[in-house]
Amino acid sequence: MTDRAGGYRLPRSGHIDRTRDLTFTFNGSKLRGHPGDTLATALLANGISVIGRSLKYHRPRGIFGIGLEDPNSLLAVRDAYGYDPAITAGQVRLVAGLEARSISGAPSAAFDVGAIAQLASGVIGAGFYYKTFMWPTWRLFEPIIRRATGFGRLQSRPNHRTVQHRHATCDVLVVGGGPAGLLTARSLKNTGLSIVVADDQPALGGSLRWETASVGEGTGSDFSRELVSELEADSAYTLLSSALVASAYENNVFTVVQSITDAGGRRGERHWVIRTRMVVLASGMIDRPLLFEGNDRPGIMLSSAVRRLIGEFGVAPAKRLGIYTNNDSAYLTAFGAKAAGIDVAAIIDTRAAQVAIHADEAQRLGVSCYFESNLAETFGYRRLRGVTVVGRDANKWRLDCDGLAISGGWTPLIHLASQRGMKPTYDPVSSMFLCPQLPSGWFAVGGAAGALDIETLLSQAESVARAISSSGAAAGAAKRQLCDGAEPNKRDLARATPCRIRAASFGSVEPAWLPDFRSPGKIYVDLQNDVKVSDIKLAALENYCSVEHLKRYTTLGMGTDQGRTSNINGLAIMGLLTGREVSAVGTTTFRPPYSGVSFATIANGRRGDLHSPRCYLPADAVHRRFGAVMKDFGWERPDWYRFSDAVREQAVGAELRAVREHVGVFDASPLGKIEITGPDARQFLAKFYVSNIGTLQPGRIRYSVMLREDGVIFDDGVVTCIAEGHFLANPTSRNAKGVAAWLERWRQTEWPSLRVAVILVTSNWATVAIAGPRARDLLQRLQPDFECDKLSFGHMQFREGRIGGVAGRVARVSFTGELQYEISVPARYGAALIERLLAPGAGLTPHPVGMEAWLRLRVEKGYIHVGSDTNGRTTPLDIGMASTVAKRHDDFIGKRSLSLPFATSPDREQLIGLTALDGMLQAGGRIMAAGHTRVPCPTDGYVTSACISPSLGRSIGLGLLERGHAREGESVLVYSAGNTVRCRVGRAAFYDPGDERLRA
Amino acid sequence: MIILQCPYCREQRTETELTYGGEAHIVRPHDLESVSHEQWTDYLFMRSNVKGLLTEQWCCAFGCGQWFKVLRNTVTHEVFQVVRFDTIPEGVQAIKGVAEDGRVPAGQVGL
Secondary structure, X not given: OOOOOOOOEOOOOOOOOOOOOEEEEEOOEEEEEOOOOEHHHHHHHOOOOOOEEOOOOOOEEOOOOOOOOOOOOEEEEXXXXXXXXXXXXXXXXXXXXXXXXXXXXXXXXXOEHHHHHHHHOOOOOOOHHHHHOOOOOHHHXXXXXXXXXXXXXOOOOOOOOEEEEEEEEEEEEEEOOOHHHHHHHHHOOXXXXXXXXXXXXXXXXXXXXXXXXXXXXXXXXXXXXXXXXXXXXXXXXXXXXXXEEEEEEHHHEEEEEEEEEOOOOOEEEEEXXXXXXXXXXXXXXXXXXXXXXXXXXXXXXXXXXHHHHHHHHOEOOXXXXXEEEOEOHHHHHHXXXXXXXXXXEEEEEOOOHHHOOOHHHHHHHOOOEEOOOEEEEEEOOOOOOEEEEEOOOOOEEEEEOOEEEEEOOEEEOOHHHHHOOOOOEEXXXXXXXXXXXXXOOEEEOHHHHOOOOHHHHHHHHHHHHHHHHHHHHHHHHHHHHHHHOOOOOOOOOOOOOOOOXXXXXXXXXXXXXXXXXXXXXXXXXXXXXXXXHHHHHHHHHOOOOOHHHHHHHHOOOOOOOOOOOOHHHHHHHHHHHOOOOHHHHOOOOOOOOOOOOOHHHHHOOOOHHHOOOOOEOOOHHHHHHOOEEEEEOOOEEEEEEOOOOOOHXXXXXXXXXXXXXXXXXXXXOOOOOEEEEOOOHHHHHHOOEOOOHHHOOOOEEEEEEEEOOOOXXXXXXXXXXXXXXXXXXXXXXXXXXXXXXXXXXXXXXXXOOOOOEEEEOHHHEXXXXXXXOOHHHHHHHOOOOOOOOOOOOOOOEEEEEEEOOXXXXXXXXXXXXXXXXXXXXXXXXXXXXXXXXXXXXXXEOOEEOOHXXXXXXXXXXXXXXOOOOOOOOOOHHHHOOHHHHHHOOOOXXXXXXXXXXXXXXXXXXXXXXXXXXXXXXXXXXXXXXXXOOOOOOOEEEEEEEEEEEOOOOEEEEEXXXXXXXXXXXXXXXXXXXXXXXXXXXXOOOXXXXXXXXXXX | OOEEEOXXXXXEEEHHHOEEEEEOOXXXXXXXXXXXXXXXXXXXXXXXXXXXXXXXXXXXXXXXXXXXXXXXXXXXXXXXXXXXOOOOOOOHHHOOOOOOOOOOXXXXXXX
16 A cells, blocks of 8 residues: 555555655654655654644644644654755655654653653643733743743754845736636747746645646646646746745735745745735645544544545555545545545544535445544544534544544635735535635735635636636736837637536535534644633633734734634634634734745845845055955945054054054045035025024034934034035034935925935045144145145145046045045046055155044044934034034025923933043943932943043043033043943043144 | 826826826925024924825926926825826815915925
């Protein structure tokens, strides 16, 4: 009956390649499967019954379904290219060398010490943790409980899967490549519509590949192959296999996750965003489980999964199979098993004999049927050994079987429609939740529309195709005429070959939600989250009757399977308990994605270097030659320069000294540069800056801050009046694009009548700052064609002219507190400029200066860095610009907010300088409230920037302190990183407070 | 994922190519002397937050860079009108957002 591999592989049937073996491991033991297998079917073929332990009670669990519906088979899977911490075994195509592990059970899934929890199962009901771990606080217990739960363990190793991103548009997206999807798609042939068919399985065909069906002389699976090759040959169709339609969004945008294997065997994923005009929901349906005591034993499977296992994979689920049903479809399982040579123990049908349409066929095949019978309990621990049947006369007897196929009706897969907010409604005749109302442009066919026989499916496919082609042709025609004026092809439905598929009907169902309530503590509704009938009972008792409460209180349907097999049973039981119809209980909403999508897939290639474009300085190579240690500051910038064996601290110290004592050269090219031109440029800019740009004369520079309309500082920098009607604004480098967009937005939307243009020119210019007492001498080296002496080129002035032989700009501004010039030349001269400035000679040894030294110099000077020394509440009043604000009589953005009570309150955090009297300050240190000497205590503010001042020789910092301006001279304690540092509060100016050096 | 046709460059742009700018027709008070704290904070923070039709500001950020207005249903994401910034979508007065004095505001929110 079966071959060598553990004894469960059938000799014939299925679409696997028996000529080739694939070796893989499960929990360390070596097993074999065949190409065409999934991990789930290969495990079953090897007779593996226990694949994991249940979440709460650590009960042995086996494979329950063989697709995404399976709540049990989450495994950790590693192959040559990556690792999945928890993936449904049915979704994993078997490849050689694959390693699978159970993610639950210690020391192993087969022998789990945690199973002792079963003894306590009477106590650990719904809400147990919340109720029990209340005292003294839930937070105390939460980490321990969290560690004991969850699925799978992450690994920090990077995976090597290729991930690709694809965007596509189509006229019709067909979700599901089974008979319903393929036949609807084929009926749209020659309509001129572009059609995408996506199916989550490796091969399209769906149930045609495993159900017993005949088309003409051939089988269903022959027919599906013909259909697929026919569609593949037509350029109007795109067929995606292994492609799960995960999410549906507004305007018919779908995301699809497709597993791919490239020519080199490298596995990966393709993340599609598909935009479509119309949708065919042909996602099929799954079996709903029947409930009975001990219904979670390994060996118990959904009836449709058993048919697929036999038909598609040639695996026997058991040596002797019992069948338990309340409908006619499970009879087909019995026939399939029988035909494959599996011993069918009996069909236990909850219904009366006269409604069972396949009963005669069962008789003919010699399958015993027991009607109006139920299952009372099950036996076996690591594998089912038998069941107790309660017959029509309440007589009990034992049926020996090591496998049980169950079918309690069907659940159409309407999740995508539900994701779009459609409420499923209960159809009592078929005992299914259907979506009679679909989003506009959506059509459902086949199982998703509740079709239980092939005739219904075919007529649905026909009418949906007709509806689509009539609405689609019109819209498509309009589209095409727009493109090339051509007429659309005349659609010809009649030419499509009429389809004559013969397959047995699924018949009808009589709901059998629960035989009785005798042992609700042993009937599992949600296998993944271990929710039992008793938990639902408890929820009902405690009045958690609404579906949303029921779900959250018991965790019913909250697992990774989204309750595909459990929700409806749970709702029905709640209905029974509270005397309501199933339809009155309602359903919860499914949210995207349908199944887990890994972050790596969504991130795609946008990792590491590809996360965002790296910006390189024009003089990047020169900096590297000078030993620059580059760091990402939005741009790749020198953090510090390595010379001989100096460590960072020494090197930074040398850079600081160079600026304070001689001259340093700093690449400031990323400095934001926005040109504002036009007759109204002055008037326009005045609306953005706190300082009055209206009075700025040509050749002059002014520092200022820019506010949001709520008064909070948004950016700072200098503004230069190059000429009348021509201004240059220098926002901070990280904010340059944002400031340009901000100016442009106001220009367009609030002041469209102002004649002004805003142009971002940051990368057009290379800018080099030279700072230090000898900066003027270094500037002279470039032989500028303008006077540079102290009197003719003063602080905060600007010159345009030839410098170093090219047309350039020089701004005399200072960020360091020293005499400083910022020289800008067209970006292509940036490298040459730096080289010339750094060359020693004429008594100068200019030193390159990196970001770290540069930022320390400004802390020493007390200049702010927006975003570090200001936060989302800081106004210009808080940083000592109150007098500047008071001088402005005209409006500027944010001005009105500065007179709101929040801004004028005396309790504001204000910018101050801190000088450590002992110890070291660190950015982030908290300033302890006055009168407190020990932590924990309230705080009055925090240290925003800190460094060792080379000039003062002690630790200094800037900080935001409540009422700070009034507290100058006070002594405060700063708590940082475990130490308490005594500091003196002062003005935010440590170095040369009289500004004599920068005016030198 | 909304697709809009920019009324300036006439190109179809998806949501990721656009910038959203919040409700349109928020009037920036001009007379700072007379405006009360409450009127000013209403301008800063209060929005109609409708469940239904809303006139919004969008920018063709990765295209031509122009700001324009969109009349959109905030529940279904259905877009009814896309107009240039100096235009008011048809019938909008009857719905929301225009100043009581009937002045047609340029309509930028400074936040």
